[in-house]
Amino acid sequence: MRSQPVEAQAGQTIVIKGRAVVKGRAYGEALVTRETISGWGGINEREGTVIERRHELVGQSFAGKVLLFPGAKGSSGWSAFFHMTRLNGVSPAAMLFTRMTTKMALGAVVTRVPSMTDFEQDPFEHISTGDWVEVDADAGEVRITKSRQTD
Numbered sequence: 001m002r003s004q005p006v007e008a009q010a011g012q013t014i015v016i017k018g019r020a021v022v023k024g025r026a027y028g029e030a031l032v033t034r035e036t037i038s039g040w041g042g043i044n045e046r047e048g049t050v051i052e053r054r055h056e057l058v059g060q061s062f063a064g065k066v067l068l069f070p071g072a073k074g075s076s077g078w079s080a081f082f083h084m085t086r087l088n089g090v091s092p093a094a095m096l097f098t099r100m101t102t103k104m105a106l107g108a109v110v111t112r113v114p115s116m117t118d119f120e121q122d123p124f125e126h127i128s129t130g131d132w133v134e135v136d137a138d139a140g141e142v143r144i145t146k147s148r149q150t151d
Helices: 077-088 101-112
Strands: 012-015 019-022 025-032 064-071 094-096 115-117 132-136 141-145
Touching: 019 025, 025 094, 025 115, 064 132, 077 101, 094 132, 101 115
Parallel strands: 025 064, 064 094, 094 115
Antiparallel strands: 012 141, 019 115, 025 132, 132 141
16 A cells, blocks of 8 residues: 655655665655656767657756656667666666666666665655655665655
């Protein structure tokens, strides 16, 4: 049973639990989208930005941020493009996603950033772009410090 989201105040810390896909710890500012992200043709792997023209994050950088998104879309080349972000030093600090697929799992592994899924609570209800997020995939916890009042 999933718990109900709690209205959060700026500066409040919320902890949600989930399952590690790639262990490790990372932290950073959250970048959130409820849209899946395409690898091939959807991101610029040299700059760490979303380039998919109709995506709500077009032009925004995910480099060094905690990326919360539903998951991958498109071809099996998805993982190769996120792997290249790691090689180019522009990968997300961590990835949090809600739809586990083999494409998503492989992408998380080759990107080599802490990655989590299967959350006890809906992370989209708790994490907003700009929040400070600490991912401890070793412990299966995501700690969110709200940057502003949520509605």
